[in-house]
Structure formats: C-alpha cells, structure tokens
Amino acid sequence: MSKIVGLLLVLLITFPAIGLVAVATLLSPAVASCSISGLVVGPIPESLTARSRDGHEVTLDRRQLTHAATIITVGAQTVGVGRPGVVVAIMAALTESTLQMLANSTAYPESTAYPNDGDGSDHDSLGLFQMRPDAGWGIVAELMDASYQARAFFGGPTGPTGGSPGGLLDIAGWHSLDPGVAAQAVEVSAYPDRYQNYQPVAEAILRALIARSSSVGAREDPRVPETTRVVFPLPPGTYNDTSSFGWRTDPFTGKRTFHEGSDLTAAGGTPILAIADGLVTFVGHNGGFGNLIIVEHRVGGDRVASYYAHMWDGGIHVVAGSSVAAGQHIGDVGSSGRSTGPHLHLEIHPGGPSHAPVNAIDWLTEHGAEGIDSGALVRAACVAPAS
Incomplete structure (x- = not known):
C-alpha cells in the first residue's frame, strides 16, 4: 500500500x-x-x-x-x-x-x-x-x-x-x-x-x-406510454400497510435495516393491479424479491418504474414486453422469496429502475391514486411487519 x-x-x-x-x-x-x-x-x-x-x-x-x-x-x-x-x-x-x-x-x-x-x-x-x-x-x-x-x-x-x-x-x-x-x-x-x-x-x-453508467434499463423504451390514470395496486378492503418505506427491524435478522418498499399484507391470491399504464420490462424470479414484475411508466412526462414482488409460481399474469393499463390485473399476492407471509412488496422508482426508490404510499397519495384505503393505512401501526 x-x-x-x-x-x-x-x-x-x-x-x-x-x-x-x-x-x-x-x-x-x-x-x-x-x-x-x-x-x-x-x-x-x-x-x-x-x-x-x-x-x-x-x-x-x-x-x-x-x-x-x-x-x-x-x-x-x-x-x-x-x-x-x-x-x-x-x-x-x-x-x-x-x-x-x-x-x-x-x-x-x-x-x-x-x-x-x-x-x-x-x-x-x-x-x-x-x-x-x-x-x-x-x-x-x-x-x-x-x-x-x-x-x-x-x-x-x-x-x-x-x-x-x-x-x-x-x-x-x-x-x-x-x-x-x-x-x-x-x-x-x-x-x-x-x-x-x-x-x-x-x-x-x-x-x-x-448518465453513461446507469444499470440495465437506463435507456427508455419508446413503447412506454404516458399514463391516463394512477391507481392503488390492491383493491380497497383487501390489505393492510404493515411495513412501509424506511428504517425498521428486519424480521429475519433482528437488525435495524432500511426497507425500500411498502409491504401490503393481503390474502394469498388477492389481485395485484398495475399502478399506471405501462410496459412490462421484467418478469421472473429475482433473489429476495421472489417472483417479481417490473413495469415502466411515464407519469406527467416523468419516467417511473414500479416493482411488484413475492408472487407465488403461477401468480403472474403478464409477460415481459407486454403493455398494461392502469388497474389491470397483473398478478396475485403470494409469499415467494424473502417473505414471512402473503403480501405485496411494492416499490416506486422515479427515474426508472436504475434510480433509488421513494416511499411508495406517499408517491401514490401525491399522485392522486384511485382506490386508496386510508383506513388500512391508518391501521398500519397496529399490524406486525410482513417482510
């Protein structure tokens, strides 16, 4: 040295x-x-x-x-x-x-x-x-x-x-x-x-x-549409927000770690909805995410990627390269990957997959997402984290 x-x-x-x-x-x-x-x-x-x-x-x-x-x-x-x-x-x-x-x-x-x-x-x-x-x-x-x-x-x-x-x-x-x-x-x-x-x-x-060194997906596909609406990814009355974005005690290690998504507990098989019109850019198993869908959108002219994780095998209803509409049923709640029970792990990445995620619940609220169950979000403090 x-x-x-x-x-x-x-x-x-x-x-x-x-x-x-x-x-x-x-x-x-x-x-x-x-x-x-x-x-x-x-x-x-x-x-x-x-x-x-x-x-x-x-x-x-x-x-x-x-x-x-x-x-x-x-x-x-x-x-x-x-x-x-x-x-x-x-x-x-x-x-x-x-x-x-x-x-x-x-x-x-x-x-x-x-x-x-x-x-x-x-x-x-x-x-x-x-x-x-x-x-x-x-x-x-x-x-x-x-x-x-x-x-x-x-x-x-x-x-x-x-x-x-x-x-x-x-x-x-x-x-x-x-x-x-x-x-x-x-x-x-x-x-x-x-x-x-x-x-x-x-x-x-x-x-x-x-600009010249971002990871896969840095170049925006021209097929990504401008969305006509934004919706919540689970139907009202079907979920609770149990472990949102931020620091928390990891349920597997017991250590304080940063959680980059929002965990929405729901019964296995609950429909998962695309948050906006978009293009499916990834479908498959991805480490701790388990079965994962990534959809890219354009919202108000800005590029955004949404991640939907932990579906069971057979719980995915789209393929990479397909276009989806806001509110379309794209998957079912499961518990694959690093998960302690059925739930949707949702991430929102403004700028695209190579950019850091933000608080998904806050982003959806700020963008006027249809179908938000405010009661479920208020009850979050009373429910244990899912993963």
Missing part, C-alpha cells in the same frame, strides 16, 4: 490532473463498486457549467467533479441514501465549499499538509462540507478526506460519528423535507436559505456523472 501511496504522490506533484484521476480510482470510493441504489459514476468530464436557482452561472472543473463523484459513490454504497440523499449532499458541498477540499491554515495549520484545493477561512471548519473537529465531526486527518466527510454527512448506523453530530440519515423524516431544508438540518448554518439555490446545479452534476 505504501508503494501505491508513493506513486500517487508523484502523480499529484508531476501531473496534477492525472493524479486526481488516479487518486479517485485507487483510493476513493468513487470507483465502480457495490452500489445499493444503482448510482454508478461514469467518466468524469473536464468541466461542467450549470445555473443556480437564482440564475447565477456555476462552472466546475474536473477536480470539483471528482469530489462530487466521491459523494455519489459513498451515497450509492450507503443504505437509505439513494438519489434524493445524494442531491442533498451535493447541494450542501456546493454551498459550503463549492465542492473544494479546503484546508484551514489559521485554525489547523497541519491541515495544509494533506491534499487540498485551497485554504478556507470559515472559523475552524474543514473540507467539502466545512465540518468542525470541535463539533465532533472527526479529527483533522479524517476531515481532510472526501470519502470520510461524505460518510459523516450521510451518517446513519454506519456513519463515523455514531449519530452525534447527526448526519442526513439521522434526521427523522428527511425524505419529506425540501432538499435545502434537509441540508440545513445537517449543516446547521447561520444562513439556512442558501442551500436551495444550488439544487439545479446538484441535479445537473448527478445527470452528468451517472
């Missing part, structure tokens, strides 16, 4: 641009590795220009985009972050440091000995997210590392601060917050309204860095 580090230092001194790429490739998590959310960083462009919400033009160089790539990959490897959390993190880093790894020669002279993009002057703050050692974010050596700062910002059970100070995943209900408000909840800035301004820039960075 020491030889690798020595080589990288030579590269950084002799060929700064090449050195940055080498560091990102060999030492940073911003390499193609395990991605939970499907966000995989592709080739990093030399520069990117985008406009902030107030119309200000922001131009970022390869070095800044390499830091963004690190944030994206750490987020992709962290359960519960997904695309929304990555956007929040990039917004925060843009606001705090313009995506630069800043030393602080006044407060911490030793910080200048670490690879950095310049000298900051915000009190005793360091790095991409301007984190303070005295606030408990970490020691100087840790905070001068982009991947550590990203892990600290995301926080959660695997975060390095143990929840104090809290990262994004330690904030209850962060998914429902405006991204700028969520960023402020982590940063606790004296200027809380700054973060929203950088959301368009963060979205542009994410599109630029993952």
Whole structure:
C-alpha cells in the first residue's frame, strides 16, 4: 500500500490532473463498486457549467467533479441514501465549499499538509462540507478526506460519528423535507436559505456523472406510454400497510435495516393491479424479491418504474414486453422469496429502475391514486411487519 501511496504522490506533484484521476480510482470510493441504489459514476468530464436557482452561472472543473463523484459513490454504497440523499449532499458541498477540499491554515495549520484545493477561512471548519473537529465531526486527518466527510454527512448506523453530530440519515423524516431544508438540518448554518439555490446545479452534476453508467434499463423504451390514470395496486378492503418505506427491524435478522418498499399484507391470491399504464420490462424470479414484475411508466412526462414482488409460481399474469393499463390485473399476492407471509412488496422508482426508490404510499397519495384505503393505512401501526 505504501508503494501505491508513493506513486500517487508523484502523480499529484508531476501531473496534477492525472493524479486526481488516479487518486479517485485507487483510493476513493468513487470507483465502480457495490452500489445499493444503482448510482454508478461514469467518466468524469473536464468541466461542467450549470445555473443556480437564482440564475447565477456555476462552472466546475474536473477536480470539483471528482469530489462530487466521491459523494455519489459513498451515497450509492450507503443504505437509505439513494438519489434524493445524494442531491442533498451535493447541494450542501456546493454551498459550503463549492465542492473544494479546503484546508484551514489559521485554525489547523497541519491541515495544509494533506491534499487540498485551497485554504478556507470559515472559523475552524474543514473540507467539502466545512465540518468542525470541535463539533465532533472527526479529527483533522479524517476531515481532510472526501470519502470520510461524505460518510459523516450521510451518517446513519454506519456513519463515523455514531449519530452525534447527526448526519442526513439521522434526521427523522428527511425524505419529506425540501432538499435545502434537509441540508440545513445537517449543516446547521447561520444562513439556512442558501442551500436551495444550488439544487439545479446538484441535479445537473448527478445527470452528468451517472448518465453513461446507469444499470440495465437506463435507456427508455419508446413503447412506454404516458399514463391516463394512477391507481392503488390492491383493491380497497383487501390489505393492510404493515411495513412501509424506511428504517425498521428486519424480521429475519433482528437488525435495524432500511426497507425500500411498502409491504401490503393481503390474502394469498388477492389481485395485484398495475399502478399506471405501462410496459412490462421484467418478469421472473429475482433473489429476495421472489417472483417479481417490473413495469415502466411515464407519469406527467416523468419516467417511473414500479416493482411488484413475492408472487407465488403461477401468480403472474403478464409477460415481459407486454403493455398494461392502469388497474389491470397483473398478478396475485403470494409469499415467494424473502417473505414471512402473503403480501405485496411494492416499490416506486422515479427515474426508472436504475434510480433509488421513494416511499411508495406517499408517491401514490401525491399522485392522486384511485382506490386508496386510508383506513388500512391508518391501521398500519397496529399490524406486525410482513417482510
């Protein structure tokens, strides 16, 4: 390892641009590795220009985009972050440091000995997210590392601060917050309204860095129709919402894990309905999902994928490549795969299969889905999780 580090230092001194790429490739998590959310960083462009919400033009160089790539990959490897959390993190880093790894020669002279993009002057703050050692974010050596700062910002059970100070995943209900408000909840800035301004820039960075490296299904099939309506996937009066999107105790391991779907318990054989007009893009057995159907839709012009899991053999009534209508009977409730009893595991992925899921019940409610049984959703707290 020491030889690798020595080589990288030579590269950084002799060929700064090449050195940055080498560091990102060999030492940073911003390499193609395990991605939970499907966000995989592709080739990093030399520069990117985008406009902030107030119309200000922001131009970022390869070095800044390499830091963004690190944030994206750490987020992709962290359960519960997904695309929304990555956007929040990039917004925060843009606001705090313009995506630069800043030393602080006044407060911490030793910080200048670490690879950095310049000298900051915000009190005793360091790095991409301007984190303070005295606030408990970490020691100087840790905070001068982009991947550590990203892990600290995301926080959660695997975060390095143990929840104090809290990262994004330690904030209850962060998914429902405006991204700028969520960023402020982590940063606790004296200027809380700054973060929203950088959301368009963060979205542009994410599109630029993952556009050429998304997983299967990234190219939208022209046959995917614009839907005429949105419906709930089970008939009213047939289900209870037992284990919705978010952190929970896994019924198999007993450990706290992030659940990316909504579990709707129902009697075996209960009809499963397509949530919108769409194109069936996957049918078959898929690991813990058991028997799975994936349907892709266009809702209000936006691409969306819906997942329907755990059907028994013989409980699937569509084939890949077929078109379906909203409310069409596509399968029957079962308990295949990683399941403790008959139920539908439903996931909604705005952007398509390669994008992170959101709270399916919230998404259906926000889109005015027909047939929602509000009583069943209210009763959810009284029923044990299914899987």
